[in-house]
Amino acid sequence: MARYAHIKDSVALITLTNPPVNALSAAVRHGITESVTRALRDPTVKAVVLCGENGKFCGGADIREFAGPMTGPAFVPMLDDIEAGDKPVVAAIEGMALGGGLELALCCHYRIAHSKARLGLPEVTLGLLPAAGGTQRLPRLIGIPASLELITTGRHISAQEALKLGIVDQVTDKNACEVAVEFAQRVMDKPLESRRVSQQTVQCPPDLEALLENTMVQVKKRARGAIAPVACVKAVRAAATLPYKQGMERERDMMGTLFNSGQARALQYFFFAQRAVGKWSLPSGACWNNTKPKPVHRAAVIGLGTMGRGITVSLVAAGVSVVAVEVGEKQLQAGKQMVMAILERQAQKKGVAAPLDLLRFSNNLKDIGGVDLVIEAVFEDMALKKQIFKELSSVCKIDTLLCTNTSGLDIDVLASITGRPQQVVGMHFFAPAHMMKLLEVVHGRHSSPEAVATAMSLGKKMGKVSVAVGNCPGFVGNRMLMPYVEQANFLLEEGATPEQVDQALEEFGFAMGVFRMSDLSGLDVGWRVRKEAGLTGPSVAATESPRKRQGRRYGPIADLICEQGRLGQKTGCGWYLYDRPGGREAKPDPWIRRFLEEYRTKHGLKARAIDKQEILDRCLFSLINEGFRALEDGIAAGPEDVDVIYVFGYSWPRHMGGPMFYAGMVGLARVLERLEHYHQAHPDVPSLQPSTLLRRLVASGSPPVQQWRGFIKRMRSQL
Numbered sequence: 236m237a238r239y240a241h242i243k244d245s246v247a248l249i250t251l252t253n254p255p256v257n258a259l260s261a262a263v264r265h266g267i268t269e270s271v272t273r274a275l276r277d278p279t280v281k282a283v284v285l286c287g288e289n290g291k292f293c294g295g296a297d298i299r300e301f302a303g304p305m306t307g308p309a310f311v312p313m314l315d316d317i318e319a320g321d322k323p324v325v326a327a328i329e330g331m332a333l334g335g336g337l338e339l340a341l342c343c344h345y346r347i348a349h350s351k352a353r354l355g356l357p358e359v360t361l362g363l364l365p366a367a368g369g370t371q372r373l374p375r376l377i378g379i380p381a382s383l384e385l386i387t388t389g390r391h392i393s394a395q396e397a398l399k400l401g402i403v404d405q406v407t408d409k410n411a412c413e414v415a416v417e418f419a420q421r422v423m424d425k426p427l428e429s430r431r432v433s434q435q436t437v438q439c440p441p442d443l444e445a446l447l448e449n450t451m452v453q454v455k456k457r458a459r460g461a462i463a464p465v466a467c468v469k470a471v472r473a474a475a476t477l478p479y480k481q482g483m484e485r486e487r488d489m490m491g492t493l494f495n496s497g498q499a500r501a502l503q504y505f506f507f508a509q510r511a512v513g514k515w516s517l518p519s520g521a522c523w524n525n526t527k528p529k530p531v532h533r534a535a536v537i538g539l540g541t542m543g544r545g546i547t548v549s550l551v552a553a554g555v556s557v558v559a560v561e562v563g564e565k566q567l568q569a570g571k572q573m574v575m576a577i578l579e580r581q582a583q584k585k586g587v588a589a590p591l592d593l594l595r596f597s598n599n600l601k602d603i604g605g606v607d608l609v610i611e612a613v614f615e616d617m618a619l620k621k622q623i624f625k626e627l628s629s630v631c632k633i634d635t636l637l638c639t640n641t642s643g644l645d646i647d648v649l650a651s652i653t654g655r656p657q658q659v660v661g662m663h664f665f666a667p668a669h670m671m672k673l674l675e676v677v678h679g680r681h682s683s684p685e686a687v688a689t690a691m692s693l694g695k696k697m698g699k700v701s702v703a704v705g706n707c708p709g710f711v712g713n714r715m716l717m718p719y720v721e722q723a724n725f726l727l728e729e730g731a732t733p734e735q736v737d738q739a740l741e742e743f744g745f746a747m748g749v750f751r752m753s754d755l756s757g758l759d760v761g762w763r764v765r766k767e768a769g770l771t772g773p774s775v776a777a778t779e780s781p782r783k784r785q786g787r788r789y790g791p792i793a794d795l796i797c798e799q800g801r802l803g804q805k806t807g808c809g810w811y812l813y814d815r816p817g818g819r820e821a822k823p824d825p826w827i828r829r830f831l832e833e834y835r836t837k838h839g840l841k842a843r844a845i846d847k848q849e850i851l852d853r854c855l856f857s858l859i860n861e862g863f864r865a866l867e868d869g870i871a872a873g874p875e876d877v878d879v880i881y882v883f884g885y886s887w888p889r890h891m892g893g894p895m896f897y898a899g900m901v902g903l904a905r906v907l908e909r910l911e912h913y914h915q916a917h918p919d920v921p922s923l924q925p926s927t928l929l930r931r932l933v934a935s936g937s938p939p940v941q942q943w944r945g946f947i948k949r950m951r952s953q954l
């Protein structure tokens with residue numbers, strides 16, 4: 236859909252009309268083709284302005300159409316015709332010009348942008364490359380280094396940056412469409428040769444080869460195993476080294492490969508998954524569009540350890556005024572210094588003043604009486620948290636929302652201490668909280684929809700991707716992590732080394748394998764949780780077998796390592812060796828090798844060769860199996876929630892869509908068959924026993940992941 240209007244003084248105005256973002260659906264492309272042809276044929280039209288309805292130029296291709304057969308006019312010839320036409324076409328960019336939207340603007344002869352507009356070629360984030368000439372026109376317009384950066388990152392830029400780079404000709408604070416019409420009137424008689432970007436020569440820097448090489452190294456490091464960024468570098472190389480027509484052929488060929496790849500499907504699924512999690516719902520039927528959040532102007536953070544500091548920074552950066560409370564004077568001062576330093580660094584980067592006036596520090600809980608919301612972020616100790624929640628319910632005003640940043644403790648227990656359980660929710664941030672995007676908002680048995688809506692909306696305000704989850708040990712993310720870590724430990728017992736397990740997981744695409752990640756976060760974190768759960772420590776009876784707990788297999792290796800004072804990077808050794816406490820470079824440690832050999836001998840275990848496939852199958856499928864269980868119990872509302880949690884919180888490679896999407900890609904029947912196989916081999920490991928949901932999905936023909944929500948609903952209603 237595109238509206239055509241012949242307006243004053245020989246200018247035709249073509250308006251893209253496809254809310255919400257005027258995406259280039261088949262109908263829109265059809266509308267543009269018809270309108271441009273009409274304008275070019277009309278002798279009374281001397282210039283054309285292209286704009287988008289509702290202050291949005293164009294959000295690019297209609298991503299929903301990628302899943303079906305391609306219909307409608309081909310985009311590349313349409314753009315070539317616009318550029319080759321003998322009448323100047325001016326793009327009036329308001330709101331956004333992204334992907335195909337920017338490619339459409341690049342084939343116009345002039346571009347005028349509103350000062351608030353955002354521009355970019357984000358195709359790489361969808362597993363694609365800009366294949367309507369974007370990789371060939373942009374380098375001709377702004378040179379190789381800048382276009383390489385924009386195309387390989389998919390970064391959206393401001394109109395001001397676009398002007399500086401030479402992507403747009405003018406930036407305006409006025410109505411861009413009206414400015415473009417006036418502009419069109421001024422240029423209608425000017426020659427167009429120099430305005431056809433495809434006809435320009437590419438300015439190559441002298442160090443072209445080194446630049447391309449370095450960028451290739453960077454993109455491979457940034458997203459291990461992702462094919463789209465690599466193709467983007469190759470396409471820009473083609474722009475630098477080949478004539479336009481051949482460059483376009485390279486672009487098209489690579490797009491063909493990418494478009495049909497599993498990675499593109501995964502990334503496009505993930506685009507919609509991120510938006511789906513915002514549309515939360517509770518088992519009671521309350522949901523995002525029938526529950527109003529309460530405004531949060533003033534908040535308190537209790538505890539200024541690593542988590543409390545990051546949460547305080549995120550709140551203040553979002554414009555919320557915060558009282559940060561820490562009882563110990565020394566910790567209070569250390570926390571204060573750190574929070575202020577981070578806020579100042581952030582403000583310096585943005586070239587603005589740090590919002591320190593929003594911040595107050597105190598060592599007295601009584602100072603938080605008037606706040607709208609409290610986030611408790613003390614040590615992960617139930618007794619301590621209970622004591623704080625008791626105090627909070629007596630010092631806070633009656634309608635203050637009480638949130639806990641626990642990573643897995645029972646929020647119903649905390650709620651029961653307060654006398655206002657409906658106002659208690661979990662807000663599980665990930666470390667470092669001012670940088671990590673994920674927030675699990677945990678609803679307990681009594682949490683009111685309003686409390687959940689408020690925490691979700693506050694999370695959004697803080698720039699987090701918030702996912703509503705139910706209350707159970709570990710919620711969704713850490714619950715699924717348990718069997719994953721457990722399998723990794725069992726693999727060590729059976730003959731693998733930490734570096735072998737990590738290598739398999741890192742080749743799969745994780746930023747860090749399980750052991751390197753544990754060393755980074757500190758081995759004592761899990762140790763404390765296992766002690767709390769009665770799996771290790773003094774509460775375990777001396778008669779209990781070291782490799783059995785509660786009738787199931789247990790791997791005590793991690794406990795034994797901790798008992799040696801090896802707590803990871805902070806102590807200079809853990810699963811790996813570091814050059815000093817706090818060191819970052821992990822080296823295989825001969826001590827661990829010896830320890831594992833002695834351990835196996837002591838327990839009569841014979842080391843065997845374990846291949847990468849087994850490592851991946853056991854670690855990933857046990858995690859996925861737990862994901863199915865979380866869906867089955869209603870702790871996770873849908874597969875998108877699980878996937879978003881894993882990508883943002885646990886570095887699951889985005890181009891693999893998340894664990895549940897990946898299960899669908901591998902084939903649910905295969906996941907089931909492998910789990911059955913490994914469960915038969917390890918019957919004392921319940922996490923390998925396939926979940927009922929997985930079995931039922933396979934029995935009903937393995938429907939695609941997009942249909943699981945409905946399937947689960949039906950399954951529940953039959954119970």
Ligand SMILES: CC/C=C\C=C\CC(=O)SCCNC(=O)CCNC(=O)[C@H](O)C(C)(C)COP(=O)(O)OP(=O)(O)OC[C@H]1O[C@@H](n2cnc3c(N)ncnc32)[C@H](O)[C@@H]1OP(=O)(O)O
Pocket residue numbers: 255256258259294295296297298299310331333334335336357358361365366367507510511
């Ligand atoms: C024939 C093909 C020709 C050329 C091919 C070119 C390749 C491409 O163009 S690939 C697409 C490139 N474009 C993008 O990647 C942009 C994706 N969209 C966004 O980044 C954002 O949505 C936004 C445009 C910046 C707007 O952000 P925001 O204001 O935060 O709103 P959202 O909640 O993200 O989106 C609102 C609503 O619109 C839907 N949507 C957005 N973009 C598209 C799109 N390109 N195709 C289809 N749908 C889109 C989004 O899903 C939301 O839908 P809801 O149903 O409301 O959730």
